[in-house]
Amino acid sequence: MPWVVRDAVRDINRMVGRRWQAVDPLLPDPAALPAGCGAPLVVNGDNGRLAGLGVCVHHHVPPGSLNQTWGAADRFTLVPRLAGQDVGAPADLLLAQWRDHLATVSLARGPDTSASVVWPSMDITGVAALLRHGLQPLTVIAVRTRPAAPPGPRAPRGAPGVTIRPAGPADEDVVTDMELRLIRYDMHFGGPVWRPGTARLVRDEIRSSLARPAAWTWLAEHAGHPVGLLVAQPPQDSGWIAGMTSSAPAAYLQTMFVDARERGTGIGAALVRHLHARLDAAGVAVTLLHHSQVNPLSAPFWYRMGYRPLWTSWEARPATALR
Ligand SMILES: CC(C)(COP(=O)(O)OP(=O)(O)OC[C@H]1O[C@@H](n2cnc3c(N)ncnc32)[C@H](O)[C@@H]1OP(=O)(O)O)[C@@H](O)C(=O)NCCC(=O)NCCS
Numbered sequence: 001m002p003w004v005v006r007d008a009v010r011d012i013n014r015m016v017g018r019r020w021q022a023v024d025p026l027l028p029d030p031a032a033l034p035a036g037c038g039a040p041l042v043v044n045g046d047n048g049r050l051a052g053l054g055v056c057v058h059h060h061v062p063p064g065s066l067n068q069t070w071g072a073a074d075r076f077t078l079v080p081r082l083a084g085q086d087v088g089a090p091a092d093l094l095l096a097q098w099r100d101h102l103a104t105v106s107l108a109r110g111p112d113t114s115a116s117v118v119w120p121s122m123d124i125t126g127v128a129a130l131l132r133h134g135l136q137p138l139t140v141i142a143v144r145t146r147p148a149a150p151p152g153p154r155a156p157r158g159a160p161g162v163t164i165r166p167a168g169p170a171d172e173d174v175v176t177d178m179e180l181r182l183i184r185y186d187m188h189f190g191g192p193v194w195r196p197g198t199a200r201l202v203r204d205e206i207r208s209s210l211a212r213p214a215a216w217t218w219l220a221e222h223a224g225h226p227v228g229l230l231v232a233q234p235p236q237d238s239g240w241i242a243g244m245t246s247s248a249p250a251a252y253l254q255t256m257f258v259d260a261r262e263r264g265t266g267i268g269a270a271l272v273r274h275l276h277a278r279l280d281a282a283g284v285a286v287t288l289l290h291h292s293q294v295n296p297l298s299a300p301f302w303y304r305m306g307y308r309p310l311w312t313s314w315e316a317r318p319a320t321a322l323r
Helices: 003-023 066-070 088-102 122-133 167-189 200-212 268-281 300-305
Strands: 040-043 051-061 075-083 114-120 137-143 162-166 217-222 225-233 251-258 286-292 310-315
Touching: 003 051, 003 075, 040 088, 040 200, 051 088, 066 200, 075 088, 088 114, 088 122, 088 251, 114 122, 137 251, 137 300, 162 268, 167 200, 167 217, 167 251, 225 268, 251 268, 268 286
Parallel strands: 075 114, 251 286
Antiparallel strands: 040 051, 051 075, 114 310, 137 286, 137 310, 162 217, 217 225, 225 251
């Protein structure tokens, strides 16, 4: 990268870092811009000075990988760096350039493609531009911080007759069944895609994870029957997402599912409280999770459990829906 561009990236990142800290202290310092599939997109302000940069990253997810279940096969992501108090106008210009760039990429014209931007949830000044360009708020990364003090003496509403236990290799069938039901439920909201290998790949992953001594997978049982599932990743396995927040160490809550007949009786809360007690005792500063923006069950539940939005993933699927 020529030094002029390197200096520009450094200056923009410094301004973006200040902006992010002002809108949400749990945002990290902006990472160095990744290598993109073309030259960086450049936006100048009215005064002719650099107002923003963006890089388009193309990720091809091969068929036969579990990752293909979580979205399109060809994912085009814009990594924006916009400075200023109100980023609406530069965001508009950057998104228009990105749309024009994608129009020149033949792989971006297929049906199994997406164009997405991960945007700080609290940074509301760019939202109108994202909407105007045909992007939809699909997924939220929500965050919960460890409380400063342990919970008070008031006992939380319990789930009578419910017990929680770690899952082991013998639970492969029931864990797989709940995980697949969760995927089918989430498919209503435009996120996951059912692939020919989904059921087998999910089962394979569950089998290898349950074989580990500490699988971080728990089942809630009611009258001896498994009715709820929670899967989490301890900080040592959450490095892939830890960079999304300024706080450390970070854990990740991967799966949460309660049988439809048992919902609303406190089972989900019991599973989450069980995990939080463990994380808080271990000094884990933040817990992150993904939920679908429009899942009518998950958002109210997670915000009741102490989470709030940190990042929102805006997506056009297929990528040609970007306008
Ligand atoms: C989300 C889910 C796990 C919640 O589990 P649950 O056992 O029904 O939740 P609980 O009964 O423990 O509810 C805990 C609290 O959240 C509240 N809550 C739960 N669902 C709610 C909803 N849809 N609307 C408003 N509040 C809700 C409860 O009222 C309760 O609050 P309280 O402590 O004040 O009584 C469950 O609905 C589910 O499995 N949904 C389908 C799969 C899914 O969406 N998973 C999450 C993917 S990110």
